[in-house]
Amino acid sequence: MFDYIIVGGGIGGVITYNILKKLGKNVLLIEKLNYLGGCAGTFEKDGMFYNVGASTLVGLDEGLPLDILLKILQLDKKNLPVIEIDPSIVVYVGDKVIYRYTDYEKAFEEINKNFYHSNNKELWEKIKKTSSKNWESIYKMLPFNPKNLKTLTKTALKNIPYLLSTFKENTFTAKDVITQYVKNPDKDYISFLNSQILMTTQCYWDEVNFSFASMGLTYPNLKNYYVVGGMSNFLENITKDKKDILRKTKVLSISKKKDVFTVKTNKGNFYTKKVILNRTIWDYCQLLDENLKNSYCEKNIKKYSKIWSSATLYFWIEDKENILNNHHYQVLHERNPYTDSYSFFVSVADQIDNRGGKKSITISTHCKIDFWENLTKDDYENKKERLKEFILNKLYKKVPAFGKLVKGDVMVGTPNTFKKYTERYRGSVGGIPLRREYTMLNYPVGITPIKNLYLVGDSVFPGQGYPGVCVGVFNLLLHVEEDFREVFYRHI
Ligand SMILES: Cc1cc2nc3c(=O)[nH]c(=O)nc-3n(C[C@H](O)[C@H](O)[C@H](O)COP(=O)(O)OP(=O)(O)OC[C@H]3O[C@@H](n4cnc5c(N)ncnc54)[C@H](O)[C@@H]3O)c2cc1C
Structure with a gap:
């Protein structure tokens, strides 16, 4: 037993x-x-490994x-198969390229250079401060169970200073707070903010409180690791x-x-x-x-009905010269009609993981589940082809090296694929969106x-x-x- x-x-x-x-x-x-x-696993196909979905490992910083x-x-962290990476992500939006460096000042300069606003400094200081406060308080929130009055009261009493000092941040949406600092941000700035918030909270800026959004916006400022071998x-x-x-x-x-x-x-x-x-x-x-x-x-x-799944592409490239030497690229674009998303995330295997010059690539994007349900077999296969073309066209335009180095077939995953392999409800992934x-x-x-x-x-x-x-x-x-x-x- x-x-x-x-x-x-x-x-x-x-x-x-x-x-x-x-x-x-x-x-x-x-x-x-x-x-x-x-x-967050890794599957093998024809001698190559591919990350199923997750590819950034964050959370190893002290505390x-x-x-x-x-x-x-x-x-001991030293014995783990991980390599620290910086920049964490390279983001493409409109004609801009934003390097999401770990160092806060460097990261801020990138943002301010691309989306200049006189209040940017104040806004991003606020984001940083709110996020740090959350990380500092997170363990004090435990054991958390809002259904149990005793635990709830205990948690609330333990956290009175935090709750009072973050009342506004925990009450108002990210959009409400951000636009108090930067009135009418332009289209690209909004896309950028939304894509960063969505990545960790599964919400857009008008769905999530500022407090949670701040943790998404500073996610690339935490140490990010590549896991060797997948x-x-x-x-x-x-x-x-x-x-x-x-x-x-x-x-x-x-x-x-x-x-x-x-x-x-x-x-x-x-x-x-x-x-x-x-x-x-x-x-x-x-x-x-x-x-x-x-x-x-x-x-x-x-x-909890507003949930996401993901659509994914898996393929390999031949990159003997290590031209694609960043690990994560994010491409922002107009609405994807096959997923209802506005961006996709590309992960590239490290050079030390190249197998005879080949590196594996995983692309993932948020995807509405019902877009892929109740299709005939033919419609499903056609849709997969069109999804693949949509994403690859955008990728090759923004980062042409991918188009030049790509070899072999491209495998396409949909919510049905996640459902089949992980057994998750309707292929829902990314967990509970942090909607207010x-x-x-x-x-x-x-x-x-x-x-x-x-x-x-x-x-x-x-x-x-x-x-x-x-x-x-x-x-x-x-x-x-x-x-x-x-x-x-x-x-x-
Ligand atoms: C495309 C994508 C990209 C992501 N990117 C990142 C990222 O970069 N960094 C990050 O930290 N997170 C990322 N995430 C989120 C992260 O991957 C998930 O939040 C996390 O992996 C979920 O873990 P889980 O413990 O809920 O388990 P799950 O991943 O849901 O795993 C459940 C396991 O249970 C097994 N199982 C189910 N039913 C049975 C059964 N009946 N019998 C036996 N076994 C069963 C399944 O096979 C599976 O292995 C990403 C997610 C996706 C989908």
Whole structure:
């Protein structure tokens, strides 16, 4: 009998597994695919690796979530397969090219040079200050659970100075606050701001509060790392004890008798006292048997309905001269009719990962889910071709080197692809958008209506990406695992 069974080896599942192992618990991790990482994983095709989606690793700066995680796991950053990159991203908008440097002053000069405004300095100081304040306060918000009055009151009391000093930032939209400083920013400036905010909050500037937006706008000012060998390698490296991980094993259903859960898989049944699902608030109910089924997921489908998926392209280039020596490019454009998005993100493998001169490329863009549902097979294949042309035309125009170096076929992924591989509801990715109506007291957390069954991952507080999902795991374990509390508070 296990103390815990974790279903799913995405960022949330793997981080939880490692912490619980470190605490000496008897844990089993079950992953359907042959690699760890889910949306932040790496798949192999014809001798090349491709990052599924995520490609930027942020959160290792002193005191940030992955740094705390490494301390808890007693791992040294120096031994990880990561290379610091700077600039973090190169952004193309209109006829402008903006280098998103890590150094704040350098990054600001780039922005001010391209979008000059006399109040820019004041605005970006405000953004920086708000973002820093959030990072400084994040652990004080834990354990967070707005559904539990006791935790809520405790959290509020602990954070009175923060809440009072950020009331305006947490109440008004990013658009409201930004336009107080820069009245009527031009079209390119708005596109730039929106694309940076969307990347981390899954919202446009009029949907999210200024406080969360500030963290998106300063995301490239945190240290950003390239993971050698692909994103899965980060998780593989922090996972020293792999003996209790079952890969290529799919959980089919979960039932409970007395206080014991039976986790049924295609490779047999396993028994445990507690279950942690690395599934979303929209779909985990699919795994529950009739006795455990409840309306939680249905309610969430209605309540948190504005969600994104992603469309992706994967291909390789021959770049022996290392012409494309930045890792991340972002191209902003007019509306993409196949996704309803206005930008795409390009990730390029590092030179040390070139395989016979070949480097892998992943392009991803936000994508409306219903654009890809209920299509005939022919319509679906045609649409994929047109999506591919749309993106590649834009890319080759902005960064011609890609067009010159591209070789081989281009694979296209849609929301259906994410659904098929990760099992996520309708292929929704990027987690819970930090829209104002979904956050604060409406924030979903990983505690479900079923005793001893919990969720981790990007659909629970505080949201997506490495830093968000990692904080979500800390939050859950502070609620459910007494042994974790002492360890966590020793390291923050
Ligand atoms: C295109 C794209 C780009 C992104 N870029 C970045 C980035 O640059 N940096 C960043 O930090 N974040 C990025 N993100 C966000 C980040 O990837 C996600 O927020 C994060 O990976 C989600 O992690 P998760 O823990 O929710 O798990 P998921 O990724 O949802 O993984 C869940 C896992 O559970 C497994 N599973 C599901 N059902 C079963 C079952 N029945 N049995 C067994 N296993 C099962 C799946 O196979 C999967 O491996 C990006 C996301 C996308 C889609």
